[in-house]
Amino acid sequence: MNMIDVRVAAIEQVTPLIKHFKFVKEDGSKLPPFSGGSHIVVALDAEGRTYRNPYSLMGSPTETDAYHISVRRQENSRGGSAYMHENISVGMTLKITHPVNLFTLAKMAHKHVLIAGGIGITPFMSQIEDLNRLGAEYELHYAFRSYKQAAFVEELQKACGNKLHCYSDSDGKRLDMDALLSNQPLGTHVYVCGPSPMVVGVLETAKNLGWPDSNVHNEQFLAPPVGESFKVQLAKSNLEVQVPAEMSMLEAIEAAGVQPEYLCRGGVCGRCELSVLESDGGLEHNDHFLTESEKASCKKIMPCVSRTKGKRLVLDL
Amino acid sequence: MERGYWIKSKPIYTSLVWHEKATSHLVLASGIGGMAALKLFQQMHPAQPVTVLYARYAQMEVDYSETLKKVVPDNLHVFKFEEDLLTELKSIMPHMRMGLRIYVAGSEGFIWDVAKAVKPFGVDDAHIMKEQTDTLARNVYCVHCKAVTKSVTTNIVACCGCERMLFVRDHFSRNLGAYMGLMVDAESPGELPAIEEIYP
Numbered sequence: 001m002n003m004i005d006v007r008v009a010a011i012e013q014v015t016p017l018i019k020h021f022k023f024v025k026e027d028g029s030k031l032p033p034f035s036g037g038s039h040i041v042v043a044l045d046a047e048g049r050t051y052r053n054p055y056s057l058m059g060s061p062t063e064t065d066a067y068h069i070s071v072r073r074q075e076n077s078r079g080g081s082a083y084m085h086e087n088i089s090v091g092m093t094l095k096i097t098h099p100v101n102l103f104t105l106a107k108m109a110h111k112h113v114l115i116a117g118g119i120g121i122t123p124f125m126s127q128i129e130d131l132n133r134l135g136a137e138y139e140l141h142y143a144f145r146s147y148k149q150a151a152f153v154e155e156l157q158k159a160c161g162n163k164l165h166c167y168s169d170s171d172g173k174r175l176d177m178d179a180l181l182s183n184q185p186l187g188t189h190v191y192v193c194g195p196s197p198m199v200v201g202v203l204e205t206a207k208n209l210g211w212p213d214s215n216v217h218n219e220q221f222l223a224p225p226v227g228e229s230f231k232v233q234l235a236k237s238n239l240e241v242q243v244p245a246e247m248s249m250l251e252a253i254e255a256a257g258v259q260p261e262y263l264c265r266g267g268v269c270g271r272c273e274l275s276v277l278e279s280d281g282g283l284e285h286n287d288h289f290l291t292e293s294e295k296a297s298c299k300k301i302m303p304c305v306s307r308t309k310g311k312r313l314v315l316d317l
Numbered sequence: 318m319e320r321g322y323w324i325k326s327k328p329i330y331t332s333l334v335w336h337e338k339a340t341s342h343l344v345l346a347s348g349i350g351g352m353a354a355l356k357l358f359q360q361m362h363p364a365q366p367v368t369v370l371y372a373r374y375a376q377m378e379v380d381y382s383e384t385l386k387k388v389v390p391d392n393l394h395v396f397k398f399e400e401d402l403l404t405e406l407k408s409i410m411p412h413m414r415m416g417l418r419i420y421v422a423g424s425e426g427f428i429w430d431v432a433k434a435v436k437p438f439g440v441d442d443a444h445i446m447k448e449q450t451d452t453l454a455r456n457v458y459c460v461h462c463k464a465v466t467k468s469v470t471t472n473i474v475a476c477c478g479c480e481r482m483l484f485v486r487d488h489f490s491r492n493l494g495a496y497m498g499l500m501v502d503a504e505s506p507g508e509l510p511a512i513e514e515i516y517p
């Protein structure tokens with residue numbers, strides 16, 4: 001994938017756990033345009049390996065002098081987010097991918113209901129810019145633990161006015177999904193980004209209320225889970241790669257010099273799909289892309305998040 | 318016609334079955350389509366509110382309105398013509414909420430009139446359950462003069478707009494709710510293949 005070199009122009013500690021990074025092109029030229037909901041992958045060389053983590057672009061898609069991302073320090077981070085927090089400073093250069101949008105706004109929607117949980121607010125930060133510019137009808141529902149830990153509430157108030165609805169756990173204010181989704185005009189689309197129980201909650205509620213699947217959108221990138229170490233054999237490249245416990249298969253393959261395709265690195269887009277030629281144990285499918293029957297057939301795997309329960313895997317790569 | 322070959326643009330119709338997950342239901346039927354509505358209520362009476370709009374006189378002049386009155390608990394509206402039904406449909410759509418499920422039964426022309434009427438309210442035709450009853454008659458769009466000849470039952474028909482003899486193709490346009498009609502004797506005027514009724 002061809003990467004863009006950027007310089008870290010500013011870093012701001014937004015909440016105790018969230019940092020906001022501003023990237024600019026080294027030569028001051030404009031970055032590629034993007035649409036609301038897009039993400040980039042940031043490549044970090046650290047401790048002898050390369051982390052590649054996806055982050056949503058925030059800010060206005062019409063202003064591409066700089067890109068803005070926010071990173072929450074994950075408790076059980078495999079290193080990516082902790083490294084971003086501790087080792088990245090202003091002036092450093094990084095490599096990022098071109099923006100990709102896997103969370104686009106539906107153009108034909110009559111109304112947009114956006115639901116964010118915690119750091120899941122980030123993709124909406126660029127979408128609301130698009131919605132405001134288009135004069136579209138929307139509501140933004142933002143749930144978080146406490147106002148102290150919630151990022152960007154003031155900016156959002158400014159940008160969205162009374163379209164913003166906040167729910168703070170510490171105030172005991174809860175978002176009633178059923179009430180929210182059972183009284184929306186026809187042609188409404190709902191979008192959710194946040195912790196897994198929230199995403200599942202929205203998907204289930206919409207389904208039970210009879211919303212068509214095409215009107216329900218979610219973005220839920222998974223962090224690659226750690227597991228047991230195993231060997232992958234790449235049949236076409238004629239290579240054998242050891243996947244360490246704390247690395248994803250995709251990362252290990254990349255470290256060996258092979259560059260499989262990817263977009264989300266979080267088990268949702270399907271781009272990294274590989275065919276399994278042989279495996280000596282069951283596959284550990286962690287993605288949201290393959291269907292249950294595809295998972296059961298053990299013929300395909302998404303190397304960005306999935307692993308094997310066995311010791312050895314042969315891939316058609 | 319080639320065998321074992323789907324024409325992608327040609328819509329597929331099914332039998333109406335209630336969606337279990339819904340917040341309300343809207344059933345639209347015309348003529349013999351009233352039978353499909355009755356069959357729905359044979360399946361069950363849904364827990365959610367149901368509205369039924371029925372037009373009595375479609376092409377075949379059958380009337381299920383009396384039986385429907387006995388079966389549909391409330392919210393049954395009977396119309397003399399499909400046009401009246403469509404006018405009422407457009408006036409109630411703005412009050413509908415997400416979770417509404419739409420069911421249509423009638424001629425193909427009626428089905429796509431309904432699809433066209435609800436589209437501006439954000440309902441995609443893919444989410445409408447459709448049952449073709451009454452007749453296989455086709456609406457035919459003349460690619461030469463853009464007129465639509467309604468209820469065509471034959472393989473070849475004279476265009477109601479330009480009077481060209483049109484061959485009725487299988488190519489269907491969802492936007493127009495009609496099959497494409499192409500001049501059949503363009504090369505050798507007056508030379509026509511046999512005209513047969515194939516869409517009774």
Ligand code: FES
Nearest residue numbers: 265269270272304
């Ligand atoms: S890169 Fe998207 S599923 Fe693996």
